[in-house]
Each structure stands twice: as structure tokens, then as C-alpha cells.
Amino acid sequence: MNRSNYFNYIEEKIELLALRIEKRGKINLLDLNIYSETFFAELLNMLFDYKLINLNIIKQNVEGIDLIDEKNKVIAQVSSTCTKQKVESSLKKEIFNTYKGFRFKFVSISKNAEKLREQEFENPYDAMFSPEDDIIDTVTIINVILNMSINKQRQVYEFIQKELGNEIDIVKVDSNLATILNILASENLVHNIESPEINKFEIEKKINFNNLVSVNDTIDEYKVYYHKLDEKYSEFDKQGANKSLSVFRVIKSQYTKLLPECKSSHDLFFAIIDGVIGIIINSKNYKEIPYEELEMCVHILVVDAFVRCKIFKNPEGYNHVITR
Numbered sequence: 001m002n003r004s005n006y007f008n009y010i011e012e013k014i015e016l017l018a019l020r021i022e023k024r025g026k027i028n029l030l031d032l033n034i035y036s037e038t039f040f041a042e043l044l045n046m047l048f049d050y051k052l053i054n055l056n057i058i059k060q061n062v063e064g065i066d067l068i069d070e071k072n073k074v075i076a077q078v079s080s081t082c083t084k085q086k087v088e089s090s091l092k093k094e095i096f097n098t099y100k101g102f103r104f105k106f107v108s109i110s111k112n113a114e115k116l117r118e119q120e121f122e123n124p125y126d127a128m129f130s131p132e133d134d135i136i137d138t139v140t141i142i143n144v145i146l147n148m149s150i151n152k153q154r155q156v157y158e159f160i161q162k163e164l165g166n167e168i169d170i171v172k173v174d175s176n177l178a179t180i181l182n183i184l185a186s187e188n189l190v191h192n193i194e195s196p197e198i199n200k201f202e203i204e205k206k207i208n209f210n211n212l213v214s215v216n217d218t219i220d221e222y223k224v225y226y227h228k229l230d231e232k233y234s235e236f237d238k239q240g241a242n243k244s245l246s247v248f249r250v251i252k253s254q255y256t257k258l259l260p261e262c263k264s265s266h267d268l269f270f271a272i273i274d275g276v277i278g279i280i281i282n283s284k285n286y287k288e289i290p291y292e293e294l295e296m297c298v299h300i301l302v303v304d305a306f307v308r309c310k311i312f313k314n315p316e317g318y319n320h321v322i323t324r
Contacts, residue, residue, distance in 0.1 A: 064093030096125035113137035
């Protein structure tokens with residue numbers, strides 16, 4: 001299931017970040033702590049619809065507080081230290097006089113805070129703070145992500161991938177593309193699809209026509225592989241097996257199947273990607289590769305199918321070109 005793929009990836013990356021922060025802290029390497037303030041601000045914004053920003057943008061080195069959301073009246077400290085003393089040290093700062101009526105969140109980025117939530121804390125400035133609800137750790141975050149909708153989970157996945165993902169070796173991608181093309185070409189589909197001639201056109205026009213502006217960045221990122229994939233199709237087709245046609249059939253079949261189910265073109269675009277990934281993973285010929293690499297290859301295939309006019313509608317009278 002795609003939900004499982006997204007969640008497993010997110011969990012692994014967050015847990016690895018927490019472990020690295022803890023281990024590096026023991027040898028006084030604190031650079032990850034600094035970067036994590038902004039990272040967790042953006043992550044919490046996605047999970048809880050906050051508008052947190054790093055307070056250092058407004059005022060440098062504010063004691064006891066790292067993040068602030070003026071709209072929702074939330075302030076937060078991001079810390080790799082998870083002790084009662086640390087929380088109380090924050091609650092005792094005079095800065096809470098300035099932020100009366102704000103709710104205080106304590107975010108533990110490397111340690112489990114389950115026992116800390118059971119403690120009682122000195123709160124001399126009567127800050128709005130409930131340990132059970134307002135102490136957040138990575139377990140809290142992962143549990144929220146586990147129960148999110150698939151679309152929200154994908155958003156978090158894409159954010160985590162950008163922030164914590166590894167650079168992908170383009171040589172491996174080239175090899176993986178060949179493997180994936182072979183898998184898709186072996187799919188036994190009965191749908192008749194036109195021959196895979198190259199349709200050359202203005203991509204932006206088609207994006208706007210299909211209300212896919214939200215996917216524009218994704219298309220821009222992966223359309224650069226158009227010629228690389230074209231080379232692969234040519235290599236395979238020279239062998240006598242029309243594998244390019246088979247691949248287009250798989251992608252077009254996903255488009256046709258999912259079109260009535262998706263509420264928007266944005267959802268449909270990514271549902272096609274998820275569907276193709278599912279076909280590959282469930283193939284008896286599939287030999288596991290890192291999920292990041294698999295997803296990148298499928299993005300390349302689906303964007304390419306979009307460019308070649310195999311999926312989504314073309315504007316009337318559409319006859320523009322992409323130069324080789």
C-alpha cells in the first residue's frame with residue numbers, strides 16, 4: 001500500500017534524525033539542533049495547521065522560546081534535552097509576560113517524552129501549558145502522521161524527502177529505469193493505445209488546460225529526463241519488442257481507471273504515480289530498490305507520458321513542439 005510506503009519512509013527518516021541529534025549531542029556537535037528548529041516548525045505547521053516561524057527571524061536568542069505563531073497564539077521550544085528541569089527552566093523565563101494568552105509547546109526532538117508528560121511543573125507566569133497535550137516528541141509526531149489522510153501523508157513525505165532524503169545517483173537511476181521498463185512492459189493489458197509517437201507541444205499550455213499548476217514544479221523537475229527515457233525506449237524497441245507501447249498502456253490504464261475516482265487533476269496525477277508504483281512492487285519480477293529511487297523513476301515515466309500526450313487532455317487545436 002502507498003500509505004505504508006509513505007509512512008515507513010517518514011518514520012525511518014525522523015527516527016534517524018532523532019538518533020543523530022542524540023549521538024552528536026554527546027560529543028557537543030549541536031549544528032543539527034539549530035537546523036532542526038526550522039525543520040520542526042515547518043513539520044508542525046503541516047501536522048497541526050500552525051503558522052510557526054523561527055523567533056530568531058524576529059529577535060535573536062530569545063530565552064525559553066524558539067518558535068512563534070502569532071495567528072494561533074502558540075509559542076514553542078525545540079530541545080534535544082527532555083527533562084523536567086528543562087521544561088521548568090523555559091516556563092520561568094520572563095518572556096512569558098510578553099506572550100500572555102499564548103499556549104506553550106515543548107518539542108522533544110531526540111528523546112521519548114512519555115514519562116515527562118506525567119510530571120507536574122512550576123509555572124510562575126501562568127503560561128497556558130498542559131503537559132499531557134503540550135509536550136510533543138517524535139512518537140507524537142509519527143502517530144499523527146500514521147493517522148493522516150493519504151494526500152496529507154504524501155505532502156509530509158515530499159517535505160521529509162526534500163529535507164532529509166539522500167541525493168540519488170543518476171547512474172543507478174539509469175539502471176533502475178531499465179529494470180522498471182522491463183517490468184511494466186511485461187504487464188498483460190488489453191487496452192488499445194495509439195502508437196507512442198512523440199507529440200511535441202507547449203507543456204505550460206497543457207498544464208493550465210488541465211488545472212495542474214500545483215504540479216508544475218514536479219513536471220519541471222522530471223521533464224529534463226525526457227531524452228534519457230527516449231533513449232531507453234529506442235534501445236528496447238530495437239530489440240523487436242515494443243516495450244514503449246507496453247509502458248504507455250500501463251500508465252494510460254491507470255489514468256483511465258483513476259479518472260472517475262479523483263476529485264482533482266492534482267490528486268489524479270499523483271494517484272497515477274502511486275498506482276504504477278503499486279504495479280511494480282507487486283510484480284513477481286520486481287527486485288527491491290530503495291523507495292526514493294523507485295519513486296523517482298516512476299515520476300520520470302509519468303511526466304514523460306504527460307509530455308507525450310498519453311495522459312490528460314490536450315487543448316483544442318494543440319500542435320506545438322518541444323525541440324530535441
